[in-house]
Amino acid sequence: MRLRLEKRIAVPPRVSLMVAILSLVLAFAVFSIVFLQSGINPLTGYKEIFRLAFFTKYGLYKVIERTACLLPLTLAFIIPVKAGIWNIGAEGQFYMGAIAATGISFAFPNLPMGVLIPLMILGAMALGGGWAAIVGYLKGKVGVNEIVTTLLLNYVAILTSYTLVVNGPWTDPTRVPYSRQIPANGCIPQIGNTGIPYTIFIAIGLAILLFFFLKKTRLGYEIRACGHSPAGARYSGISFLKISLITMLIGGALAGIAGFHQASGVLGRLRYDISKGWGFYGIVFGLVAGLNPLIAIVVSFFFMGLIYGANNLQMSPEIGMKFGGAAVFIGVMFVIFIASQFFLRYKIRWTRRGG
């Protein structure tokens, strides 16, 4: 008997779900070490993570608010990678979106909300998309490795926000590392008193739209063809430069919307630490979602819930200040979910030697 790997052609939903559940159980088991080190019963810890995130009103609203940010960031990874282009730059595109939105609100503070907010969204999409399109152009035209360029441009974008808000032209003299507040007409309203900005509907709407875009349109087909076989796509007359430019433009615009959401809908200003590495979370979420925009809705909601719960365990009366290991929780969970991809892509078979 010997072990043999077989590539799966399609993954049955039942298998995906099983793998996801087992990954979660394994991640919880591994992370229990950190809980035990802090003198916390792991079962209490996990119960509290779920309770804080999904079973308290305040937590649930917060998780939905963060889903509105992470979902477009996840889509920003999914669309280019469908064409075989690795956008590791959602972080920088997110910053550029936030910068554009904030800048437009400062430039036209007296416009009515109905004009200013669409203008800010368009600006965020344009700057985020344009920032990413540079990479798309270089990739398509010259063949520059997009992974390296997106990583490098992230830092340029982050440093741009530093230039603007840390002793810069936008600095709020009373809150030094932050920008001035975005004028009230530039802050996208929130649903009732939930604290969730209306951007959640934009995010979910985009996910649905992109699902059908990839599946049903000619351009969507060309994108998938490029991802499947770049050479084959070229022979059938698809311009790789065009696909590279368009997918990066869409990806960057999506990340830009997330930047708009965070600046206009959540913080009401630009901060140099506006993202906590969320642009990179999108890569893992996209992968776990099997690059499916609809499943990405569920994945980003669920993961942001777990992360929110872990980050806020201090609020739990049963745990309190004893715990600060949320960053480790995220790392462990991500690595295990990444490893689990193996079982989605390959089938393990035992075969008789020579058989």
Next chain:
Amino acid sequence: MGFFTMTLTASMFFLLPALGELFDQRSGVLNIGLEGMILMGVLAAVATSTETGNVWLGVVAGMAAGGLMGLIHGFLSISLKVNQVVSGTGIWILGVGLTTYYGLAYVGPVKHTIAPIIGGLTPLFFVGLALVPIFWFILSKTSFGLRVRSVGENPSVAEVSGINISRTRYIGVLVGGMLSGLAGAYLILAYAPSWSISWRVPVTEGRGFIALALVFFSMWRPFLLLVGSFAFGTLWIMGWYLQTVLPGIPIHIFRMIPYLVTVAILVLISTERFRKRAGTPAALGKPYFRGE
């Protein structure tokens, strides 16, 4: 410290992880998780040297921690055949998570540091310098180096000629991780001995990514990598100097220069003229699946 010494010190922090990455990539494995590995090296080095009072144990611990992260990257991308970019991203986030949590106890100035021996340079600097010809020799002149390169170039042919692909690539990620860990130890024990924790600007300041880009710049040749590292060390330190000369311009503009210059160079070496001579490992980034 003079400008020249500062430049050399800063250059070494680009060279060490980049040299490991070069080796790693020659075997066909791309590792974008450099930053996470460097941070783990920083944490292990600072924790071990603080607890034992011995800086050299700190260096060894840093290398071990980096190597361990390299093996995790290897397990994901070689054994489980996960995409190397995704695996690297996971390694990076894990490294950041572990260091922010377990590093809390060591925030502040580092107690034990490595003293300079000649001209303000520490022994680690000379170790790094010596590694360049050693890596060149191993990669170009030994049969082991030939095996590493053939695995990065054409794994199916390499396997037919009796080379164990997985084992060779595991050596690649291990070496890459150990040198990243060494870079972390160098950073915290010799170069900038103060440990602060912030996700946005960790002690490494994103220089792991410049190191990654430098490997492409070097066209996978150790001596060109040395040149590139010195060029970028100079550029990095120049930023701080220019700021004192041109106080009107915000400092962060100068900090952008190395990243922008790297992008420009990448564009240049990707053009037809250079590409032919570049020698990118053909199987870089691709998991090996027998019979494909």
